[in-house]
Amino acid sequence: MINGLLWLLGFQLAGEVVVRSLDLTVPGPVMGMVLLFVVLQLRRPPASANLFRAADGLLKHLQLLFIPAGVGVVTLLHVVGEQPVPIVGALLVSWLAGIVTVGWLTTLLLGRSSGSSGASVGGAR
Structure with a gap:
């Protein structure tokens, strides 16, 4: 699960880097989600991947956000x-x-x- 959280945070960081380096008006986390979506479409990991388990754990507590x-x-x-x-x-x-x-x-x-x-x-x- 830690590995999945690191992937999520890594894509958020990548989104921030892309937005700030290209001076885009899109929030960094949104760009990170777009990048994550593209990678998931290209790689197609199995449903049991750590990334999905970490995302499910976060979604269970979405109301806290x-x-x-x-x-x-x-x-x-x-x-x-x-x-x-x-x-x-x-x-x-x-x-x-x-x-x-x-x-x-x-x-x-x-x-x-x-x-x-x-x-x-x-x-x-």
Whole structure:
């Protein structure tokens, strides 16, 4: 499991190095996840790999990562009270963008998979 955690941290570090050296506007950990995704697609390790065990262990405790965000909201609650319209607007726009994106991707992927089989949904033509 330690080996898997070292792989995760190594890719996060690699992402930070790439972002800072190329002066990108993407967060380093996100770039690290992209790099990890590419490596996993190329190598295809078995499901029992230490990397997957470490990731599963972190995902089991994912709720703990929301504690700093909650503390930040409570700490800056006065800002929420001072500017509720932009904050609520940003929340609604981001929520709507997420719903539209998921709907569009679902339609695109389901349309592609049903179109390739030659049958429509429900089996009727």
